[in-house]
Amino acid sequence: MIRLYDFELSGNAHKVRNLLSLLGVAHEIVPVALSEGEHKSPSFLARNPFGQVPVLVDGDTVVRDSSAILVYLGRKFGTGEWLPVDAVGEARVQEWLATASTSVADGPAFARLIELFGAAGDLEAARQRAHAVLAIFEAHLDHNPFLAANRPTIADIANHSYIALAPDGGVELDAYPNVRAWLERLQKLPGFVSVPVRPEAE
Numbered sequence: 001m002i003r004l005y006d007f008e009l010s011g012n013a014h015k016v017r018n019l020l021s022l023l024g025v026a027h028e029i030v031p032v033a034l035s036e037g038e039h040k041s042p043s044f045l046a047r048n049p050f051g052q053v054p055v056l057v058d059g060d061t062v063v064r065d066s067s068a069i070l071v072y073l074g075r076k077f078g079t080g081e082w083l084p085v086d087a088v089g090e091a092r093v094q095e096w097l098a099t100a101s102t103s104v105a106d107g108p109a110f111a112r113l114i115e116l117f118g119a120a121g122d123l124e125a126a127r128q129r130a131h132a133v134l135a136i137f138e139a140h141l142d143h144n145p146f147l148a149a150n151r152p153t154i155a156d157i158a159n160h161s162y163i164a165l166a167p168d169g170g171v172e173l174d175a176y177p178n179v180r181a182w183l184e185r186l187q188k189l190p191g192f193v194s195v196p197v198r199p200e201a202e
């Protein structure tokens with residue numbers, strides 16, 4: 001069975017849990033104790049030399065990095081629906097996967113990492129980057145129901161987690177009605193998995 005090396009509060013791991021659920025793919029969750037440094041153990045580094053979750057293991061295939069895992073799952077189980085097969089369609093998805101790994105990672109995800117986990121960094125600069133990228137999403141979603149196509153794709157799943165979690169980093173979404181409507185559209189999909197709740201908010 002497919003195994004996902006996971007950390008509950010990780011937005012990157014959430015992306016993968018979410019797609020596995022949306023696709024209805026049976027899987028086993030293997031929790032990785034980041035607080036105990038398990039992700040830097042020799043056995044974990046053998047699966048991902050970068051020492052990060054998520055990692056997906058499917059038989060002899062090991063895939064690291066959330067975007068790469070979404071591509072793998074989307075192609076293997078998505079029948080072209082979640083990852084288009086035509087050149088333009090796939091390129092549109094890749095554009096937004098790159099956005100998830102750069103501007104969204106450096107903005108809302110990094111602000112949350114500083115605020116919630118005490119990572120070293122400039123919180124105000126991260127929040128500013130978050131608002132800059134949210135303005136781009138807001139404009140795009142003014143005339144598009146989803147990021148890369150007229151239907152949900154892995155581009156939406158890759159970007160949803162850290163945008164939904166942005167308030168954890170002090171980045172409120174009130175000024176972005178199109179972004180909030182897009183999050184709500186996604187959250188209504190059958191099998192959709194909600195983002196993890198901020199620990200002290202439980």
Ligand SMILES: N[C@@H](CCC(=O)N[C@@H](CS)C(=O)NCC(=O)O)C(=O)O
Pocket residue numbers: 007010011012013034039051052053054064065066067101
């Ligand atoms: N580009 C990677 C980033 C993965 C990542 O940053 N994982 C974090 C959890 S969200 C992690 O494992 N951090 C531990 C560390 O870097 O030591 C992805 O998209 O999967």
